Amino acid sequence: MDALWWLIALAIMAVGLLGTVLPVVPGTTVILGAAILHRVMVGAEKGMGWWGFGALTLLALASYGLEFLSGYFGAKHFGATRWGVAGAVIGGILGIFTGFVTLLVLPIVGAIAGELIGGKRLVAAGKAGWGTLLGNLAGMVGKLLIALAMICWWLVEVPSPSDALRPLFNGVTSGDGR
DSSP: OHHHHHHHHHHHHHHHHHHTTSSSSOHHHHHHHHHHHHHHHHOTTTSOOHHHHHHHHHHHHHHHHHHHHHHHHHHHHTTOOHHHHHHHHHHHHHHHTTOHHHHHHHHHHHHHHHHHHTTOOHHHHHHHHHHHHHHHHHHHHHHHHHHHHHHHHHHHHSOOOHHHHGGGGTTOOOTTOO
16 A cells, blocks of 8 residues: 555656646646655655655745746846846746746747836847846746756655565566566
């Protein structure tokens, strides 16, 4: 039964990993939830320890901070004013509710629109939009790396159920007949 819960937790973590690049699914929160579910179902002796949960929680919080700040710093690095940053934030909020493509496009459109409203020319506004895009992409890569670190941490800390899985593979031999 422990092997089943280990596999279920790993499958849920895979969904969380996808959630770091897809909107709607809160990726690192799902990974943390899978680790908690595993501990509840198999018990403290076979689950992750409290220090591990503390580390996973800090990593999950860091991923959300990174997601928020990456678009901001990307836009600021490329010269966005507060108008452009506000437009990018509004576009990001609207993008959450409208789908994956618009989640990427609306912050850029918002940054450009905010800069135009603030009185900048189109080229300068376009630079702010470009900075928003690059910042969001960098944040997405950072979240993906944090999620991978969370899963690796869990795999290292939680005992592998390999002995419990062995009966599932009885009779299966490698290519050399062993």
